[in-house]
Amino acid sequence: MAISEYDAGKYFKENSALTDHFITVMKDIARIKEIQDLWLGNLRAGFMGNIYFLYRPEKIYDYRASLEPHPQLQELLNLLEAHLPREVIVETIVQEIGEDCVEYLDNGKIFVRFYGEHLFDVKVDKIALLNQIRKRVESYLDKKNIHFKHLVY
Numbered sequence: 092m093a094i095s096e097y098d099a100g101k102y103f104k105e106n107s108a109l110t111d112h113f114i115t116v117m118k119d120i121a122r123i124k125e126i127q128d129l130w131l132g133n134l135r136a137g138f139m140g141n142i143y144f145l146y147r148p149e150k151i152y153d154y155r156a157s158l159e160p161h162p163q164l165q166e167l168l169n170l171l172e173a174h175l176p177r178e179v180i181v182e183t184i185v186q187e188i189g190e191d192c193v194e195y196l197d198n199g200k201i202f203v204r205f206y207g208e209h210l211f212d213v214k215v216d217k218i219a220l221l222n223q224i225r226k227r228v229e230s231y232l233d234k235k236n237i238h239f240k241h242l243v244y
Contacts, residue, residue, distance in 0.1 A: 144168075
């Protein structure tokens with residue numbers, strides 16, 4: 092799920108307090124059990140949801156073109172939840188963009204902030220970060236000799 096901007100987001104650019112209120116509302120939405128993957132704005136200025144959704148294997152997501160998942164995504168999520176500690180992903184995020192950009196939500200969900208003062212002040216190369224997460228997760232799983240049958244290694 093992605094939240095799109097209204098009027099090119101000019102209200103957020105002019106008012107950081109409005110950004111704070113918006114983020115509070117988005118956190119409440121992200122806490123809904125059925126919402127697993129919530130991206131903020133057309134620029135994807137932040138991510139809220141199941142931490143395992145940040146693992147973007149090339150054969151499941153074409154993250155350069157879209158964030159649409161492959162049909163076997165749930166099977167992959169089950170594999171990750173069973174074998175991959177959440178800390179592997181969190182440590183990668185903290186190492187790449189800093190601890191202040193990560194906030195834990197309820198039910199194993201996470202908020203990762205890619206912006207500075209306002210939503211359109213994006214400071215993080217999300218593709219590079221998602222690639223780092225992918226490499227770290229795959230390295231961890233390789234060491235454990237765990238493979239997802241729908242991926243070509």
